[in-house]
Amino acid sequence: MNPAGHPDAADDRGFLAPPGGRRGLGSWVFSTDHKRIGLLYLGCILALFLAGALLGLAMRLKLMTPGNELLAAQTYNAVFTLHGVIMIFLVLIPSIPASFGNFLLPLHIGANDVAFPRLNLLSWWLYLAGALVAFVSIFSGSGAPDTGWTFYVPFSQRTTTNVSVAVLAVFILGFSSILTGLNFVTTIHQLRAPGLTWRRLSLFVWSLYATAWIQVLATPILGITALLIFSERVLNLGLFDASRGGDPLLYQHLFWIYSHPAVYIMILPAMGVVSDIIPVFARKRIFGYKMIAFSSLAIASVGSLVWAHHMFTSGMSDLAVLVFSFLTFIVAVPSAIKVFNWLSTLYKGSISLEPPLLYTLGFIWMFSVGGLSGLAQGAAGANIHVHDTYFVVAHFHYVIFGGTGLGLFAALHFWLPKMFGRMYNRRRALAAFWVILAGMNLLYFPMFILGLMGMPRRYYDYLPQFATGQFMSTVGSWILALGLLLMFHNLYAGLRRGPLAGPNPWGAATLEWTLPSPPPRENFAQEPVVHKGPYDFPRQGGHA
Amino acid sequence: MPEPRRDQAGAKLGMWLFLYSEMVLFGGLFLLYAAYLHRYQPEFHRAAQGLDALLGGINTVVLITSSLFMALSLTALQTGQPGRCLGMLALTVLLGASFLVNKALEWGEKFQHGIYPGSPGVLALPPGEGTFYSLYFALTGLHGLHVLVGVVLLGVVMLMLWRGRLRQDHPALLENAGLYWHLVDLIWLFLFPLFYLIT
Amino acid sequence: MTPQAVNAVASVDRAFLFIFGVSAAMLVLITLATIYFVIRYSRQRHPVPADFDHNLLAEIIWTVIPTLLVLAMFYYGWQSFSALRGMPEGAMEVKVLARQWSWSFTYPNGRQSPELYVPVGQPVRLAITSTDVIHGFYVPAFRVKIDAVPGMTTQAWLRADQPGDYDIYCSVYCGLEHARMLSRVRAVSPQEFERWLVQAPDQDGEAIARREGCLACHSTDGSILVGPSFKGLFGHQTTVLDQGRPVQVMVDAEFVRQVLADPSRRPTQGFPPVMPAYPHITPEQTAALVEYLKALGQEEHQH
Ligand code: HEA
Numbered sequence A: 001m002n003p004a005g006h007p008d009a010a011d012d013r014g015f016l017a018p019p020g021g022r023r024g025l026g027s028w029v030f031s032t033d034h035k036r037i038g039l040l041y042l043g044c045i046l047a048l049f050l051a052g053a054l055l056g057l058a059m060r061l062k063l064m065t066p067g068n069e070l071l072a073a074q075t076y077n078a079v080f081t082l083h084g085v086i087m088i089f090l091v092l093i094p095s096i097p098a099s100f101g102n103f104l105l106p107l108h109i110g111a112n113d114v115a116f117p118r119l120n121l122l123s124w125w126l127y128l129a130g131a132l133v134a135f136v137s138i139f140s141g142s143g144a145p146d147t148g149w150t151f152y153v154p155f156s157q158r159t160t161t162n163v164s165v166a167v168l169a170v171f172i173l174g175f176s177s178i179l180t181g182l183n184f185v186t187t188i189h190q191l192r193a194p195g196l197t198w199r200r201l202s203l204f205v206w207s208l209y210a211t212a213w214i215q216v217l218a219t220p221i222l223g224i225t226a227l228l229i230f231s232e233r234v235l236n237l238g239l240f241d242a243s244r245g246g247d248p249l250l251y252q253h254l255f256w257i258y259s260h261p262a263v264y265i266m267i268l269p270a271m272g273v274v275s276d277i278i279p280v281f282a283r284k285r286i287f288g289y290k291m292i293a294f295s296s297l298a299i300a301s302v303g304s305l306v307w308a309h310h311m312f313t314s315g316m317s318d319l320a321v322l323v324f325s326f327l328t329f330i331v332a333v334p335s336a337i338k339v340f341n342w343l344s345t346l347y348k349g350s351i352s353l354e355p356p357l358l359y360t361l362g363f364i365w366m367f368s369v370g371g372l373s374g375l376a377q378g379a380a381g382a383n384i385h386v387h388d389t390y391f392v393v394a395h396f397h398y399v400i401f402g403g404t405g406l407g408l409f410a411a412l413h414f415w416l417p418k419m420f421g422r423m424y425n426r427r428r429a430l431a432a433f434w435v436i437l438a439g440m441n442l443l444y445f446p447m448f449i450l451g452l453m454g455m456p457r458r459y460y461d462y463l464p465q466f467a468t469g470q471f472m473s474t475v476g477s478w479i480l481a482l483g484l485l486l487m488f489h490n491l492y493a494g495l496r497r498g499p500l501a502g503p504n505p506w507g508a509a510t511l512e513w514t515l516p517s518p519p520p521r522e523n524f525a526q527e528p529v530v531h532k533g534p535y536d537f538p539r540q541g542g543h544a
Numbered sequence B: 001m002p003e004p005r006r007d008q009a010g011a012k013l014g015m016w017l018f019l020y021s022e023m024v025l026f027g028g029l030f031l032l033y034a035a036y037l038h039r040y041q042p043e044f045h046r047a048a049q050g051l052d053a054l055l056g057g058i059n060t061v062v063l064i065t066s067s068l069f070m071a072l073s074l075t076a077l078q079t080g081q082p083g084r085c086l087g088m089l090a091l092t093v094l095l096g097a098s099f100l101v102n103k104a105l106e107w108g109e110k111f112q113h114g115i116y117p118g119s120p121g122v123l124a125l126p127p128g129e130g131t132f133y134s135l136y137f138a139l140t141g142l143h144g145l146h147v148l149v150g151v152v153l154l155g156v157v158m159l160m161l162w163r164g165r166l167r168q169d170h171p172a173l174l175e176n177a178g179l180y181w182h183l184v185d186l187i188w189l190f191l192f193p194l195f196y197l198i199t
Numbered sequence C: 001m002t003p004q005a006v007n008a009v010a011s012v013d014r015a016f017l018f019i020f021g022v023s024a025a026m027l028v029l030i031t032l033a034t035i036y037f038v039i040r041y042s043r044q045r046h047p048v049p050a051d052f053d054h055n056l057l058a059e060i061i062w063t064v065i066p067t068l069l070v071l072a073m074f075y076y077g078w079q080s081f082s083a084l085r086g087m088p089e090g091a092m093e094v095k096v097l098a099r100q101w102s103w104s105f106t107y108p109n110g111r112q113s114p115e116l117y118v119p120v121g122q123p124v125r126l127a128i129t130s131t132d133v134i135h136g137f138y139v140p141a142f143r144v145k146i147d148a149v150p151g152m153t154t155q156a157w158l159r160a161d162q163p164g165d166y167d168i169y170c171s172v173y174c175g176l177e178h179a180r181m182l183s184r185v186r187a188v189s190p191q192e193f194e195r196w197l198v199q200a201p202d203q204d205g206e207a208i209a210r211r212e213g214c215l216a217c218h219s220t221d222g223s224i225l226v227g228p229s230f231k232g233l234f235g236h237q238t239t240v241l242d243q244g245r246p247v248q249v250m251v252d253a254e255f256v257r258q259v260l261a262d263p264s265r266r267p268t269q270g271f272p273p274v275m276p277a278y279p280h281i282t283p284e285q286t287a288a289l290v291e292y293l294k295a296l297g298q299e300e301h302q303h
């Protein structure tokens, strides 16, 4: 325990200490320090995550029983749209890269900041602006957008709700994401410390690198798509209007050319976190370093060629279905390789089941369930049956909440002690995990069955045969909420009042652990020189 | 605060990535163009006759010339002639502005004939021809916006040069502004044949 | 096998079963391996980790085997997709029209119906389109799903092997009442089907309103759905926008005819202009609709 019991009593608050007498909000929102920016993102992302999750909770209440009138039809439609938009554009896409990526990238490569610190701050400001504009779209105009996060034309063109402002928010957020991406690519190329060769990069940095490329190369398509919807609505361009010779399917192609790669923006950084955590707690070098690094790049590049697997029922040609189904299966292989590499790292290791590792194993399991269900969707004939049903809803909650979400939670448990210098309660962290895991599975597993039974998604009401599954799912959402409350409370209490964590509580070998916790403002007093790989642990001992 | 690193190579890499993403931005619209051209070849050819290839041609020459001055201004800075550099930049800006004026005239003429996005005139056109004009306004509009941004950016660069904040030993800002300008020019070189010459 | 003999449902289910089988096996393997490693190699039991970080043979094995497995999945998936898409020759063609928020099925003899009647044992081809936004025609029992896209006709086919009713859903989100855009496939014996097909459909106003989907948007009890309620509508003043200017008009037979022909010309003030046009409605049907509205209009006008 911290002797004085007062948060300020820690000896060294590092970068958290008010810089040069400047205190308060200004020292944060105008700071170009990558660590402060990372924390700003983290705070916003967690707050928005809670907001989005509460909307999810509301949907579950409405769907608990058929025919109930808790939310009107229009309200329900707006709620799932906002839930999707918030979770995808404001939470998942920035999630790990913008928060932990910003905080850790310079530390992992032995640099003092990212390549363009001011641009980095601008990215955060744009992110905030995007969030505000999204917020405005809810409360202005004639009602919150009700199109679903996919904004399909012609509906998004015709609806009288406030879609124009919402797509503007998406455009701004896309811009923020591009700038972060180009900042990271440049940082990784230019600012590695002496001796830090490409083969000595941590796998987390490798995954950020692959992600950053997708951000730079795919996000502009989202930008133009958002601009086009905006012009369709405001200028009446008619580019997708069938009665004027337009083709609504072209919109879907443009949308998914970005949005499929975007799912890898969401998952790759979490995979990087997992690849960095497992070796630490198995005390063993990662198995198949090259394969993991390479498969990140493979996923990033081949993943940009499979977008139309979201469109098998859209009426595009059967030949296109053939090609895209095939490519979808090909991109699944690198993910399989990663799973097997992670397991082999555990094999014959010396494993201590600390909270970060437990959450990581949760990631692997949930991601496997979600990924394997993705295979059922990738198979052309099977997709026809489950497309736009709850099967898909189950699939993506498993991969994004079970995957990226648990990856983020693992990262929180692993790096918060580094960020704030204090340790949370271990037993409570472990207990919260099991509640979360149980809640998630009760919440989402019934959705697979509902989907196979034919329950379409985006329905504010349903037929009686779906009642049992929907009810179970709602109960699951309460258990999950309880687990999340436990976890967040424990983390928060830990960083306020927990015992000091020391520089390297887990005995990890990457560069950030050579610094005090929290790290000093300048990161490295002298430029570090690197002589070993990221997973070369002392052969024996170490603490924890 | 430590002195921000003056990493010229890094700045250039970042700029190239940005230009890449700009190309992808336009790429989305080019994909649409390709898809619709495939579907409506005769209509596109017919509609393109409504555009004035002479005006478009003049604008092409204007932009290419401006790119030349842009390049000259960089050489001037590198050879230590800030005054000459400033002059070249001024010429670039002037040509960029005249491109915009020319474009505005061209659009204005179309507007007068009742051809603007969503206008009854466009709605009355056969499907493919209306699509052609929608694409024309979307692409040249987005491009015009980029020219405008470029002109403003060059204005800022001139100001920095004037104040002596841009020097021979770290020309990254000028180089990057130049790269951006060349990109905008390059995109026009695609737009010109796609809209004016496919008749 | 002729296309008619292909059982698409069985083929799709086979693909599912294969993928589930492989996935379940993989998942069990992963779960057991994780649990075993965590216990067997816990720090107490195994304080000194082994020192290795690659093994070419293992990596080749777990690249090649999953690749083969996914290729098999791809094959089954494609096979079942072909079964769903291989349009049988000589099948009866039914035109399917989707609109916010109802379905309309038109038979070769012109018979129209809001439900899809099919003869048991015979394949039926569907030619699907939409008048407004994208919808999705989905019958889970037959594993059939295809989008209804404005300006485009998509194809599907199905064959009911057992008499009975099967749910039809709209699978693509299409606005407010997406969840209520339901209908049924009614599979009946061929004799019964023939009898049904030549029956003149009810031509009273209420049947037409139901068939044409008016009641998805207009209530008959005064509540507001999407458009104004039919209750108390006929014979009263309403405010429409004529080229943007509000104008008072009387809802009479002529006005109803105009609205059905082109609702966008003078949309009612205070409502979204989303009503589809009904150019195919005959003058007799319009007259029947007017009678129907009249009957509803005489009831107490609520304010
Ligand atoms: C983090 C995000 C994420 C990730 C990583 C994935 C990963 C995958 N997704 Fe998913 N997907 C989404 C997010 C994601 N998806 C979202 C949000 C949607 C819905 C969008 C919407 O419509 O709203 C969607 C929808 C979606 C569809 C469209 C469904 C439809 O609407 O009809 C398809 C179809 O092919 C698909 C396939 C896949 C596949 C094959 C993978 C693969 O990459 C998975 C690979 C992983 C594994 C295979 C598991 C691990 C490996 C093993 C356990 C070893 C054994 C493996 C083998 C034998 C191969 N996804």
Ligand code: HEA
Pocket: A050, A053, A054, A056, A057, A059, A060, A063, A080, A081, A083, A084, A085, A087, A088, A091, A092, A147, A148, A149, A150, A393, A397, A400, A401, A405, A443, A456, A457, A458, A459, A460, A477, A478, A480, A481, A482, A484, A485
């Ligand atoms: C990060 C991504 C993410 C996450 C985490 C979630 C989380 C949840 N989602 Fe999901 N969801 C999406 C992304 C996500 N979702 C997307 C992209 C869609 C598609 C939208 C579309 O169709 O367009 C979707 C759609 C979707 C649907 C389908 C709607 C439909 O098709 O009709 C449903 C239905 O149940 C649902 C439910 C839930 C639930 C119950 C949670 C739960 O996990 C929530 C659990 C959390 C809680 C229960 C709150 C816990 C916190 C507290 C209690 C703290 C208290 C508060 C404070 C202290 C401030 N979501």
Ligand code: CUA
Pocket: C098, C099, C100, C101, C134, C135, C136, C170, C171, C172, C173, C174, C175, C178, C179, C181
């Ligand atoms: Cu029609 Cu959904």
Ligand SMILES: [Cu+2]
Pocket: A259, A260, A263, A306, A307, A309, A310
């Ligand atoms: Cu996808």
